[in-house]
Amino acid sequence: MNFSISSHRTAPALPRKRSGRVLYASEGDGMTTRNHELPRKKPMDTTSLRLDLKIHRISTQNPHKFTSASSLLGSSCARFSKGTVVFGAWHGVIFKRFATKAISITAALPEAMAPLVDESRVRELQGGKVKPGAVVYWCSRDQRVNDNWALLYAAEKAQESGSPLAVVFNLVPKFLGAGARQFGFMLRGIREMAAELEQRGIKFALLEGDPVETLPKFVEASKATLLVTDMSPLRLGLQWREGVANAISIPFHEVDAHNVVPVWEASDKKEVGARTLRGRLAKHYPQYL
Structure with a gap:
């Protein structure tokens, strides 16, 4: 991985934004940039993910013909x-x-x-x-x-x-x-x-x-x-x-x-909207979080 570093005095720091040009913070010189060539991702091997639909065909007509599970x-x-x-x-x-x-x-x-x-x-x-x-x-x-x-x-x-x-x-x-x-x-x-x-x-x-x-x-x-x-x-x-x-x-x-708050604890009725439910949920957060 090649880096082209500017002439400004810099110190190692974590990137603030990950993009083609990565922005770094320096000690005393304001901001400086590094031309960062992001590595290209290799294409994912999908061989193990492929399904032969002709063999592993899922029949929705007759559930007893479902033979793909095994x-x-x-x-x-x-x-x-x-x-x-x-x-x-x-x-x-x-x-x-x-x-x-x-x-x-x-x-x-x-x-x-x-x-x-x-x-x-x-x-x-x-x-x-x-x-x-x-x-x-x-x-x-x-x-x-x-x-x-x-x-x-x-x-x-x-x-x-x-x-x-x-x-x-x-x-x-x-x-x-x-x-x-x-x-x-x-x-x-x-x-x-x-x-x-x-x-x-x-x-x-x-x-x-x-x-x-x-x-x-x-x-x-x-x-x-x-x-x-x-x-x-x-x-x-x-x-x-x-x-x-x-x-x-x-x-x-x-x-x-x-759910964070069980539905039967959140409310005992059909709520008219999110605005009426938020307050009810907030009351239960200390117990479930």
Whole structure:
């Protein structure tokens, strides 16, 4: 990298503006400039990002013909039954066709720790006493491991009872008319999330189909005693959670992992505009920031 430096006396300093000519501050001589030739970026190798749409074609006509999940997610993903994709090796019985046998999930969670999730961030979609047993986090909107209040809450509940923890994502092939490009982008992100979970000793499962049908069967097969999910304001998501809550008999908790202030704490009514909501949000900032 070549620099052409002016004759003014200069001292090393951080650039104030990054452009073709970088402006520097000197000690006593005012401002001086350096002709800075920015290095050209090499073209990104997209070989690993390409999708053969002819092979990895996502069918939106028949969800049972969805065959791209295993291919896109790599060799660590295996399909064991129609509508079910499981990541990694399960140290127990892998249920086939949603058998009622339990799934053994190894979860490496830290020992006694202070509560991380404010209880006001959680609300019960279905109440009841949480019994010792597997905890399942139904990941939907917040597809990430870090900075995920819903995952932290599920991990805390599993740690309290010394129970295993699993994360499940339900893939809906016809969701809002998404195509191969949108699904490919999402599945690559899910693959990264699954790898991070595996590093933490948490197993991940990918289901396919209508969540109202697949989630209750997964809960029954894993013998879970608590189902946790993240909040989504979409009408379709509300219908899914209501349907799942009506189909299961265990506690079902919803966590707002997306907003700084949980929506049910921000306001209890439909606001007429942002001007009426800002004051309500500001009152809660000391608690949630």
